[in-house]
Amino acid sequence: MPRISRLNRSEVSPDLRCIYDRYLQQRGNVPYFFRTMAHRSQIFQTMIAHMEAVLSTGTLPTRLKELVVVRTSQLNCTEYCLASHTAISLRLGWTPEHLAALHDWKTSPLFTEAEKEAIHLAEAMTLHSHQFSDEEMARLRRFYSEGEVVELMAAIGLFNYFNRFNNLLRMEPTQPAGADELAEAGLDPVTA
Numbered sequence: 166m167p168r169i170s171r172l173n174r175s176e177v178s179p180d181l182r183c184i185y186d187r188y189l190q191q192r193g194n195v196p197y198f199f200r201t202m203a204h205r206s207q208i209f210q211t212m213i214a215h216m217e218a219v220l221s222t223g224t225l226p227t228r229l230k231e232l233v234v235v236r237t238s239q240l241n242c243t244e245y246c247l248a249s250h251t252a253i254s255l256r257l258g259w260t261p262e263h264l265a266a267l268h269d270w271k272t273s274p275l276f277t278e279a280e281k282e283a284i285h286l287a288e289a290m291t292l293h294s295h296q297f298s299d300e301e302m303a304r305l306r307r308f309y310s311e312g313e314v315v316e317l318m319a320a321i322g323l324f325n326y327f328n329r330f331n332n333l334l335r336m337e338p339t340q341p342a343g344a345d346e347l348a349e350a351g352l353d354p355v356t357a
Contacts, residue, residue, distance in 0.1 A: 168334045171200035174349055181206060184213055186350045194342045196249060198331055219323050223316040225309075228257040230320040232280065233287040235259075236267045237321050240291045241328035248338035250324075279308035283317055290321045 174185045174195070181203055185195045202209040220230050231254045238246040251264060266273040270284045282305045289297045305314060347353070 169201050171197050172203040177203050189342055189350045194339050196339045197336055219319045225313050225316045231257055233283050233321050234324045236284050236287040237291050237324045238328055243328040243332055245331040245336040245338055246328055282308050286317055287321045291325055
């Protein structure tokens, strides 16, 4: 039983239904976190806009941002975000070996030096942000512009927020949408 109810498509305003429908089409479900956030329309809408800007704009590939999202979610032990963003990362070209190697990234030959600096940033922001030294910033800046550092930090910070929210609510991974929900959104359950 969820700690806070999850709103179904029929329970939200038409402007939120558009968001639900987009995610049903893209992912085959509306994440439970989104359904929970829908209790507050403005927070939900701005959260979606912010998340999409963080993950889909800028000069860094979404693939790299998803890698730091997975590492952040591993560190925070957030099964909910790990389930979703592991699947997204795999679709973007990371392998199960890459994701497993995140636990030993420092010695893994699977990551470039630039990727290792991004993973290090995820760990530093998540576990000890007050201790990030000037030397660490200089190493990071060898690979990333100031704007790209902002992109990485935004992804890591956003998922520290999402992780904590979902951990407190004990959110379980989202299940695929049912045929009725897909049909209600005008999607063919066979091809969705």
